[in-house]
Amino acid sequence: MAKRNNDNQSIQDVLKEFVSSNNLQTGLDKVDVRDAWINLMGNGVNNYTTAIELKHETLYVQLSSSVLREELSYGKEKIIAMLNEAIGKNVIKKLVLR
Template sequence: MKRDFELKKIKSILNNIIDNSSLKVGLNNVKIQSVWKKMMGSNINSYTSDISLKKRTLYVKLSSSVLREELSYGKGKIIKILNEEFGEVIIDKIVLR
């Protein structure tokens, strides 16, 4: 009896498991924090106290009202940069607190 099977890379198997489960939400929440730090730089990070992603909305808690106002003018650009870094659209809206 001959076995028919197809060899697959572990990466593709894990990606299928993640895409078809609720793990993706948690992984995106963890990844968004590192992507935010990388893309926004150390100055903005020093004023960022909390980042979370819920239902395609990114919530960012900032300790500086001046920075919050400055970033509010560039929300569209920030969304575009972060989505490009992810390689897919995961953010539709940003709420700065």
């Protein structure tokens, strides 16, 4: 059973404590990465994106267009930097386009 605190805490602090005590941060990072990809890449790229998955600091993106995959491969480092900046922390170290 969780301990009870008599002093007042903000909701933000309570949620942070809950996330860290239940090891939920990796799942939240996966959702944040997916949302950041959708927001940053726009409709043109999202129409050809079939799957986005984050595993151990590596982002796997499956694309249905080989031409787009080749085009995006030239800017991998920039894409990683933009996604990490949008998330607010360095979650992605490597980008694999499939």
